[in-house]
Amino acid sequence: MDINIVGGGPGGLFISYLIKKRFPQWTVRVFEQNDAGATYGWGVVFSDVALSFLQKSDPAFFQRFTADHVHSDYMEIVHRGVHVPIHGNRFSRVARIALLQFLHVECRSAGVELLFNTRVDDLRALRQADLVVVADGVNSRIRTQHAQAFKPSFVQRRNKFAWYGTRKLFHAVSLIFRETEFGVFIAHSYQYSDQMSTFLIETDPETWARAGLGEMNDADSRIFCEKVFADDLDGNGLLSNKSTWFEALTVKNENWHHENMVLIGDALRSVHFSLGSGTRMAMEDSIALHEGLCAHTTDLAAAFGHFEASRRTASDRFQQAAAKSLDWYENVGDKRHLDPIAFTYDYMRRTGRVTHDDLRKRDPEFVRQYELLYGEAVN
Ligand SMILES: Cc1cc2nc3c(=O)[nH]c(=O)nc-3n(C[C@H](O)[C@H](O)[C@H](O)COP(=O)(O)OP(=O)(O)OC[C@H]3O[C@@H](n4cnc5c(N)ncnc54)[C@H](O)[C@@H]3O)c2cc1C
Secondary structure (H helix, E strand, C coil): EEEEEECCHHHHHHHHHHHHCCCCCCCCEEECCCCCCCCCCCCEEHHHHHHHHHHHHHHHHHHHHHHCCEEEEEEEECCEEEEEEEEEEEEEEEEHHHHHHHHHHHHHCCEECCCCCCCCCCCCCCHHEEEEECCCCCCCHHHHHHHHHHHHEEEEEEEEEEEEEEECCHHHHHEEEEECCCCCCEEEEEEEECCCEEEEEHHHHHHHHHHHCCCCCHEEEHHHHHCHHHHHHCCCEEECCCCEEEEEEEECCCCEEECCEEECHHHHHCCCHHHCCCHHHHHHHHHHHHHHHHHHHCCHHHHHHHHHHHHHHHHHHHHHHHHHHHHHHHHHHCCCCCCHHHHHHEEEHCCCCCCCHHHHHHHHHHHEEEEEEECCCCC
């Protein structure tokens, strides 16, 4: 089979690796518009639960994949300057560029052709291949060009984000809420290497406008944010990687495939970074599509059917949970009156997927503190 893959993010690279490893006689090409050393943002985080799919599907690959990850076994909520640790949540973190470059090595050793600095503007020539995997991200150009076929729908979320890095090392995955005269600013921060942490800042559009961030250039925005989080950064600055303000776009598609094309990863469905699972979802798509191709090597329609059957329910459920999480962040101003324990409790239960008993299993001491103040909560 001859396979073209548009987009060399985690989704496009992982599917190409899986296919080429299993079917060395097939031709697998990845078209990536950027240079091999370029990426957006800083580090990404996975929960251990989120990565268990990889451990199950390929233990040896999992070992290599996580070898350089930074691990922690708790998170921390900072509200009114009080740090509330929550145990029983294990995370691994890695620089996004390190993750991509790891996948480049795996792909090359399997025999995938990686074509960098190769932007696909017109799919016509590529469609002569037997299979075209569309993995060109949340703003997928290919999906737009074939919108009639895929029928995408979009929800533009309201909060503003800027993705910075910093040399201050946040060992725990830390969610820091800082109140200012303009409103609440949130930092999602975690160490992802021995020298660096991600520092993703979020705020609602009203706070953003009142603070004058709409009129500031990128450098002044960064300096403003350094001041908001001065107590947390301990004298460290924020570092920019084209860190301009943006809003999250939630995408889903009515049709996941069309003729010989199939969507995966963010091009198929985006999940919000407040649940830190977009990379994982893209990789799970790759595994399911690969399994479909293994089960139906000569029948593309059946392979696509297998892929969709194994992913659609999980994908929809995850987007619903992500939407609840987003609602929580977008309305965090209403929670400001809560003391740090109640605030943390409310945060932990925001998606409706974690019960009081789940929380007790994860961190009995935290639940004991909560119950001392508020009694036993309803599951
Ligand atoms: C602020 C932020 C924080 C995040 N944090 C996390 C996190 O902590 N954990 C997590 O799991 N996920 C996180 N994510 C989500 C994660 O980055 C995405 O879900 C994941 O990268 C999706 O992988 P993908 O391969 O589908 O798409 P992408 O990673 O977007 O890759 C698409 C690739 O296609 C290329 N491309 C686009 N158009 C073309 C074209 N026309 N021709 C050729 N190439 C093209 C792009 O250059 C890009 O390399 C975060 C996202 C953001 C924005």
